[in-house]
Amino acid sequence: xxxxxxxxxxxxxxxxxxxxxxxxxxxxxxxxxxxxxxxxxxxxxxxxxxxxxxxxxxxxxxxxxxxxxxxxxxxxxxxxxxxxxxxxxxxxxxxxxxxxxxxxxxxxxxxxxxxxxxxxxxxxxxxxxxxxxxxxxxxxxxxxxxxxxxxxxxxxxxxxxxxxxxxxxxxxxxxxxxxxxxxxxxxxxxxxxxxxxxxxxxxxxxxxxxxxxxxxxxxxxxxxxxxxxxxxxxxxxxxxxxxxxxxxxxxxxxxxxxxxxxxxxxxxxxxxxxxxxxxxxxxxxxxxxxxxxxxxxxxxxxxxxxxxxxxxxxxxxxxx
Numbered sequence: 001x002x003x004x005x006x007x008x009x010x011x012x013x014x015x016x017x018x019x020x021x022x023x024x025x026x027x028x029x030x031x032x033x034x035x036x037x038x039x040x041x042x043x044x045x046x047x048x049x050x051x052x053x054x055x056x057x058x059x060x061x062x063x064x065x066x067x068x069x070x071x072x073x074x075x076x077x078x079x080x081x082x083x084x085x086x087x088x089x090x091x092x093x094x095x096x097x098x099x100x101x102x103x104x105x106x107x108x109x110x111x112x113x114x115x116x117x118x119x120x121x122x123x124x125x126x127x128x129x130x131x132x133x134x135x136x137x138x139x140x141x142x143x144x145x146x147x148x149x150x151x152x153x154x155x156x157x158x159x160x161x162x163x164x165x166x167x168x169x170x171x172x173x174x175x176x177x178x179x180x181x182x183x184x185x186x187x188x189x190x191x192x193x194x195x196x197x198x199x200x201x202x203x204x205x206x207x208x209x210x211x212x213x214x215x216x217x218x219x220x221x222x223x224x225x226x227x228x229x230x231x232x233x234x235x236x237x238x239x240x241x242x243x244x245x246x247x248x249x250x251x252x253x254x255x256x257x258x259x260x261x262x263x264x265x266x267x268x269x270x271x272x273x274x275x276x277x278x279x280x281x282x283x284x285x286x287x288x289x290x291x292x293x294x295x296x297x298x299x300x301x302x303x304x305x306x307x308x309x310x311x312x313x314x315x316x317x318x319x320x
C-alpha cells in the first residue's frame with residue numbers, strides 16, 4: 001500500500017517508517033525537516049502541498065503522526081498548534097476522503113485526558129488513582145497541545161460520520177527518550193521504568209500499534225484506543241495505589257524491592273493514574289511486548305534496559 005506518513009523525521013517516525021517498509025508498504029515520509037525516511041519537506045498545514053503529494057505519489061492511506069507536542073509550548077505560539085494540529089489534520093482528512101481512502105490512522109495523546117484535577121492527583125485531594133480508559137471523561141485538556149489534539153480527534157470522528165472513512169485514533173502514552181521536563185528525582189531511567197506500571201510504552205511498541213491499527217481498523221468505523229504497556233493493576237487497587245503504591249507493587253512483583261535496592265532505584269510512593277490499554281488488545285490484537293515485568297527481568301539478568309533513554313535527545317526540528 002502507498003502510505004503517507006507524517007512526522008517521518010520524528011522519534012516515532014524513524015522507527016515506524018522502516019517497519020512499514022519491511023512489511024511491503026511504499027512509504028512517503030513528510031516532515032518539516034529532513035530525515036532518513038523523509039521524502040518531502042513541508043508542513044501538513046500547507047494544503048497545496050498535501051494535494052500535490054497525493055497526486056504525485058498516488059497515496060492510498062495516511063498515518064498522521066506529525067504534530068507539535070507538549071514541549072513545543074514554550075517555543076511556539078498557540079496559533080502554530082492550531083495550524084499544525086488542527087488545520088493540518090483537516091487537510092489530510094479532506095484529501096483522504098477526496099481520494100476515496102478507506103482508513104486513516106491518527107496519532108493522538110493520552111495527555112488530552114489529563115485535566116488539572118487528574119494532574120493534581122493526591123496533592124489535589126484525590127483519594128484514589130484515576131483509571132483512564134476510552135470512556136473516561138469529561139475531557140478537559142489543560143494546555144493548547146491537548147486542546148488541539150482533542151479538536152483533531154473531533155474532526156476525525158466527524159469525517160467518519162459524514163464520509164464513512166474508518167479512523168483509528170491512537171492515544172499514546174509516554175515513549176519519548178529524553179528526561180521528563182518536570183522531574184529531577186527519580187533519575188530518568190528509574191522514572192521511565194516506574195512508568196511502565198501505569199503510563200508508558202516503548203517506541204517500538206508504539207510503532208507496532210500503528211501497524212496493527214492500519215491492518216485492523218477497516219470495517220471497525222471510528223475507534224479510539226489508549227496505547228500503553230499492560231498494567232498489572234486492577235481497578236480495586238486504585239485506592240491503595242494512591243495511599244501506598246510500593247506495597248501494591250510488591251504484591252504483584254515480590255522481587256522488586258531487592259532489584260531496585262541493588263540498582264539504587266526507588267518505587268513511586270503513590271500512583272495517581274493508570275492507563276488501561278485493554279481495548280487495543282481486544283479490537284486490534286495489539287498488546288505491548290515490553291511491560292514492567294520485562295524491566296525487572298532485565299535487572300535480574302543484568303541486561304540492558306528494554307527501553308530507550310537519551311537525556312540529550314533533541315527533536316530534529318529544533319536542531320540548529
